Amino acid sequence: MNKYKIESSSFRDKSGFLFYYKNEIYRKIEFSYKNQYEHLMNSKLYKELTENDLLIDHEEVNILEIENSYKIIKPKKIPFISYPYEWSFSELKDAALLTLEIQKIAMKYDMTLKDASAYNVQFLNGKPIFIDTLSFEKYENGQIWKPYKQFCQHYLAPLALMSKKDSRLNLLSKIFIDGIPIDLTAMLLPKTTLGNFGLMAHIHAHAKSQGHYEDKDVKIKERTLSKRSFEGIIQSLYSSINKMTWKGGKTEWGDYYSDTNYTEKSFEEKKNIISSALDQIKPKIIWDLGANTGMFSRLASSRGINTISFDIDPLAVEKNYQMATKNNDQNILPLILDLSNPSSSIGWNNDERMSLVQRGPADLIFALALIHHLAISNNVPLYKIAEFFSKISKFLIIEFVPKSDSQVKRLFLSRDDIFDDYDEKNFEIEFSKFFKIINSKKILDSERIIYMMESK
């Protein structure tokens, strides 16, 4: 019997669906999409997009019989699925510009995008790539750009909010699964954005128009848009987004590396301990939790290991991504993640977007200079931290930061010390319930200890 499982997020578009079969991912294409698919493949649009790493590569396969399927294709595998609400400003900006670039190229071949969801983009080898092969359709003269509203909600709204208001507002995309509503964006943006043509038109006037026509019976089918206007819309969105800059500023951990109590010698020693652990464990995928700007992630990515570099601070993640892009580091993916509330499974049936745990386990996690933030700032008992880490990884490299450390002392400046059990002995007892301690080493000129552990 052919047993395949349909990907739970793949149900809106009737042109086909994604499914899993024998641990591989495939896409079924319906007969209704035959003409569009043939045009995509025969017009050389597919060739141009895939050769430039803009669209995911696929091969046509014949693995099993599924009722009424025109074709089954096998797309190249994405090692780690990430979501727009986990991306930094520049990651989202690059994904938006990729989508518009693809739209521009598609027009050369008389095709257009029929949707522009940010969930159609993933990161592969350090760059965004479009993953929905079925998003293309033939361009009909006079047609409007159908995904205009979706593009504004998924990309323009969060980018404008991050650029003009506050970088944390990207998290609204977690609540509004089909993008941040335009009227809410218009309300949140500063009034000065009325003087910016792109934002005035695509956000403020757009919100007014939506409000005005909300309860009116408008026959949109009769509306047409000239090709010049159609291309003008795409260009206008492109230049509005391309001009946007990161609204940075100093955040809590942005200056962490220049503000530690490590000496140069002990910092080097910490790097050496981690490097030799990497050589010993030989992981394929690493999650660096609390990675800051990814200094230790780079020890892994430079060895060709797929490294997901998580941090709660949007500034650190932004810096990390900019550095990775500049150095063409293809093995690192910086993502925003609040460990006290990691991404959960959301969307229809709580099943459209995977939780962090569902996307694991990793081969190895780094928890460097992190434990005090979880145990003290966030009041999580040590055994609960150990339990969680054992759930998401096989191996663990963890740094224990004792109370005598200046970074921990700083945490107690504004709060009472209610953590009697926070010491090296209890740390080892609690973590030993879930892990086998392989080895540990005290870092030179510091109070900190690095442990290498394997989950039981």
Added chain:
Amino acid sequence: MIIPLLFYQFSVQEAFAYIDPGSGSVIIQMIIGGLVGTGIAIKIFWFKIKTAVLQSFKKNKNNE
């Protein structure tokens, strides 16, 4: 009553695939499209004039 409604739904589905472009969003897209489209047309027109003027200047210079 039902037949025209069904026909309307069918024609909309056929034209707009599976996502709803939204009435207000379509209208504003046409307005902005008109504006930027006109802008592009003016730019092209201006470029043509500029090129023509520059070329005639060049010709005059060559003739001198």
